[in-house]
Amino acid sequence: MKTIATLPVLCCGPDIEPLAPAESEALAARFKALADPTRVAIVNRLAAADECCVCDLNAAFDLSQPTISHHLKVLRDAGLVESSRRGTWAYYRLVPEAVRALRQTLGE
């Protein structure tokens, strides 16, 4: 601990409460969903198109189909994307509010 009492404490001190652990974990969980290059690229594609078929994602990335499905599940669990099945195909789209909320945590 710093013990110089003659200087004003400019930095944060032990009196400043850190983020509530629950909030920190919730935020980190959402950032973790974007902490992978493939998921970033998927979100990027979804941002460019209203909707995206899984079959196109499978074709766009040089990864196995289960791997893409896994990444989509991670994004889904994080609330960043949502999906709907129409017939045999599954379509994914961004959840704009989730992205906006995450953006707000990085500044006003």
Added chain:
Amino acid sequence: MKTIATLPVLCCGPDIEPLAPAESEALAARFKALADPTRVAIVNRLAAADECCVCDLNAAFDLSQPTISHHLKVLRDAGLVESSRRGTWAYYRLVPEAVRALRQTLGE
């Protein structure tokens, strides 16, 4: 692959280029730096204070000093924070441009 040719392709198709792998990795690397509750809380404290002494961070979290030092290194390597030593103490502060750049990737 979707084979219905009679319907217009509303979603992204194989013709849309995904993010360049290098860009995806760079973005994911920065998000990964925020993919931990402790690091989110550290950034939060640094955002509330201009500067922060490591000794205060050590006192604020119920983690060992090496662990805090490790998290600070991760944030430093990601370019989100920078540090300077003054005497025995090390002071950390946010890199506003880095946070702003990350926010911009989540929308204008």
Added chain:
DNA sequence: GGTTAATATCGACGGGTGTCGATGAAGAAC
């Protein structure tokens, strides 16, 4: 019904990550 296609799920493997104690490096204070 049976067959084929599109997704999701499961199990397993290898590499990455958070955590700690122990140690090292650099100053300040005596």
Added chain:
DNA sequence: GTTCTTCATCGACACCCGTCGATATTAACC
């Protein structure tokens, strides 16, 4: 000088995560 304090680094451990092949599920089509 020596000692103490602050911080960074190292090694090791347990656990998580991205990836794959194999399998299950669901639906369309014949």
